[in-house]
Amino acid sequence: MKKVMLKTTLSLAVTLASTQIFASGFAINEQSISGMGTGFAGRSSVADDASTIFGNPAGMSRIKREQATGGVAMLDAHTDISDARSRPNKGTNDGDMVPFIAVPMGYYVKPIDDHWAFGIGMYAPFGLVTDYEKGFAGRYFGSKSDVKVMTLQPTVSYAFNDKISIGFGPTINRIDGTLESNLSITPRANDGKVKIKGDDTALGYNIGVLAQVTDSTRVGLTYHSRVKYKLEGDTKVNYSVLAAAGLNPSQKYDASLKLQTPESVDLSVTHELDDQWTIYAGSTWTRWSRLENITVENKGVQPLLNGQFGSITEEQNWHDTWAHAIGASYKLNKQWVLRTGLSFDQAPTNNVDRSPRIPTGDRTIFSLGAGWSPTDDLTIDVAYSYLKEEAVKVNNHNNRGQSYNAKYENWANGFGVGATYRF
Template identity: 65%
Template sequence: MKKVMLKTTLSIAVTLASTQLFASGFAINETSISGMGTGFAGRSSSADDASTVYGNPAGMSRLKSAQATVGAAVIDAKTDISQSRAALGGKEGGDMVPMTTVPMGYYVQPIDDHWAFGVGFYVPFGLITDYHSDFAGRYHANKSKVSVITFQPTVSYAFNDVVSIGFGPTINRIDGELSSMVPNAFTPGTNDGKVKINGNDTAIGFNAGILVQATPTTSLGLTYHSKVDYHLDGDTKVTGGTFSLLGLSGHSYDASLDLDTPESVDFSITQKLGDDWTVYAGSTWTRWSRLQDITVENKGVPALLSGSLSTITEEQNWHDTWAHAIGAAYQLNKEVVLRAGYSVDQSPTNNVDRSPRIPTGDRQAVSFGVGWTPVSNITLDFAYSYLWEESVKINEGAGTALAYSSKYKNSASGFGTSLTYRF
């Protein structure tokens, strides 16, 4: 049973890494709807609204009035799974990600000509995936639901009209749920058992940035989002199948897991071309190489399962990634601005360790947006993004009873809207 348990009681952290999001690994880009419209190019060099709390906290000093921005993005992902082969049978599956809503909210209050204070609420990491119970790869992936919610109080300081800086600690809450199927030891492929893992933690990080108005028409920005160290505590519960035959169905065991979400550095430039056009370019580096393996510790496991369930290690061997974006905005008239962007984003996974929980490849995305200011103190922003990935192959458990292989092709649409109110 050791091989079975190793692949089915994967840690919560493994489930974080989903291709169904708009950034590499398990990061979520949808923290600003105005930024979404330009493909997040210029994210650290622009301060269009209060969402600069996340994009670059130094930008708060550029906002001349108190303002609040609230919004949400809806992500609709599609997955085409083909060429599936599974030693124990099952259905091909696909579209395992339900439509998901990502909320956000920010407030900025200028204090004087130099200082500004702000707060932000956003979701920097997360996913939900739900394969059905007869999915061909069910012993390697079944259902996952994870979210990181962040609250960020922030201050910024403008030295002069050229240079400003910003800093804010982040208070981050991670919650996760994972379930996987386990084959029956006596009748493999029927009457599967199930393993379900829950865990959570709260941890501290920080964001910092610098914004430079290099010329009257050119601004440069650099933002650093720190790593966050989590120690998740929860439980592992086993039910059905062989667990019932062993008299263990319904039993729970204390589980723990250490996980670091990675630091990232975003650099961008914003260039105004006259009164109507603005162009943006930016790059983001993310240190995904922190995720080399995942180890879960379970306490109180009976001797019968201790060899397979007490300590579980899963190799990941992720690598650092780069994302690049270009975008433009056109001021159609006093009330309306039109936006567009294009981005490319590397996947942190590799061809050897990729699993159906992490079926991600390199991706591209196009984005469109519009900002409408019907009255002087209210702006409504709308954005749409379409993402597509290269095809990737999964080959898990080759030569074993749990062998599963398939081809994945992923895409997603994102729809976002936000409202900014200036006091």
Template identity: 65%
Template sequence: MKKIMLKSTISLAVAMASSQIFAGGFAINEQSISGMGTGFAGRSSSADDASTVYGNPAGMSRLKSEQVSIGAAVLDAKTNIRGSGTFGGSTDGDMVPFIAVPMGYYVKPLSDQWAVGVGFYAPFGLVTDYESGFTGRYFANKSKVSVVTFQPTVSYAFNDKVSIGIGPTFNRIDGELTADTLNAATPGRNDGSVKIKGDDTAVGFNAGLLVQATDSTRLGLTYHSKVSYNLDGHTKIQGTGFSVFSGSKYDASLSIDTPESVDFSVTHQLNADWTLYAGSTWTRWSRLQQITVNNSGVPVQLGGSAGPIGTISEPQNWHDTWSHAIGAAYQLNKQWVLRTGFSVDQSPTNNTDRSPRIPTGDRKAISFGAGFTPVDNITIDLAVSYLKEEDTSVNLASATKGALNADYKNSAWGFGSAVTYRF
């Protein structure tokens, strides 16, 4: 029987967890199309429509009418890869397919002080899908993770200056990852593949404070809590290199926390036509120093001479990050408002541990948007953004997967639209 090195299975499980957290690397900020137009500057202080359920739940107190907002954004990422792996292969094609991000919100004022609302949005998500002969196929082939959140929310206004809001978040994670697994007897030939799937539902919360500091300046502070996940799933192996074990499944589990974040922003009404926005977000990525994965039932023949693989910890060594944004809106007339924004965003990864599943670096983005109100109770928001990341490198070496040395140039376009209806 040919020996198959299954350590890549463990690496896949580690990547599964990191992919869920590393949505910040391919950040899905698109929880609001009106906010997208200003580069998400003023995210926690603008409170322009029902999407404030996510941006700052205290902002519901500023919405004086019952309203619903429904929208979606699409992300079109481009990647240029130059590099090589030990066992050859290609670096053609884009690794990120077209991605759609839905969102929906509802807010109902109950009185001058109380308001309630609900939100449905995607706070994290990742899809990377390399061509079948990718030179780094032993480290990664496909990574697909989706996180969707449902958030019921309540807000209370102490007066016309200060309001607070809070709501629990119910978060559902689904992940699927694949990679080729090296046939130790004939490296690069008759290889097998490994697929890992897992899911979990966990609870967090979102809380905010909104202060009308002056007649023209509003301050917002929003806290998104950490969320603790305990994923249960399975590892499936297949391919000619796995002999009689092809098609077998083994239990896999891991526990991990997504980090908390704090957003502070300012909205300033310069005059009747111009509104200025600024904001910063801190995210506690340093929670992720390592990931511990538990696998059960792996046979000795797959684990190698050392026997079955049980518990393995792998370092990540991520650091806390800051993102900053500035933006502006111009009220062209009663029907049209024009928006723009610029943002910079740090990546939590480092040059030593960066993976081909999430090969991202620091980035900059410019955004443009518009709001069209054809009648008093309907607003259509449109937005477009362009994101450019710094060039990054992936340099990995493994006794069971060979080496990968690759340089990445990443960029992306985002397009969004939403409709708000006020009852």
């Protein structure tokens, strides 16, 4: 069968980004509750618990007792939409597009001897859930998205001595997505629906180095590889105007979408000022420039209705980003440690290609946290983060005469709770 692309699905394919995630693009930062308390400053150098499997697998060399760490981060996002203009000139702009969501994580580390350690982790590195109201004015450029990436990472680390260690873990990554948008051939035609579903499993890796450069200072470097996916599933189109053309108004096609999640590099420093105070700093570079454009391919689609369903590639033109964080912890006593952090995170989007799916700007995040150890075997961590984005504008139009322009102001609250148990 002839393979062409269904144009309306492309506005769906770009949905892998959202304001509810506390990292740039469609990345998720919340892989550690203890790290969340310091704004993830020192992510690759702190190695306080088993979540170092994600932060820096070399950090397992600092864990001297078998332990398990788990937790959940809960994200509550909000958006104010103003100065909205659309064609057709109808619809709402409530901005309540992100439901309250939870991001789970779990890790296990077992030291083997003075040099080797083994661990395994499960976490979410990327994902989103967005769901605009039914009559959203920008529904032709995005209405609903549900995309999840879960990663399983078996990991080993090796300590050359008490100063230098390395770690490596292959990642097994599962992506599932359901993306929806409204469909209309002309601004005055009745709304239809288009829905694309797909999934894939792909491999990557996580590698790190940790150096104890002085008695009080550690430096960590971590590389997370890119992962290449080819999501395969189906596209469903339901549109009443097809019936007028003597066609079935409900159509279904085999669909595929190639997508890469980007590689990133994290460099961090942890410095113990004294027995009570520890400070952290870190920077993360992410290669978002890999997302230049998006193409969805559907098998068996004919160029119907004067070519409205012809081939197309939608430009994204994302750019590489930097995130920077500073933080501190204070050991109040044997049972309690208090944490705080401040992060600055660039958005990869640009003013030309930004859409209602990805209405994000540069972010500032303030974090607080605490760890309570009622016994030597158990630590309970809690964290809170407040995110504020710069105001950004969305300017979208298509060749069917539809358009949507608006100003977005986003903010979010994050809550985390976790525990580490030492065997």
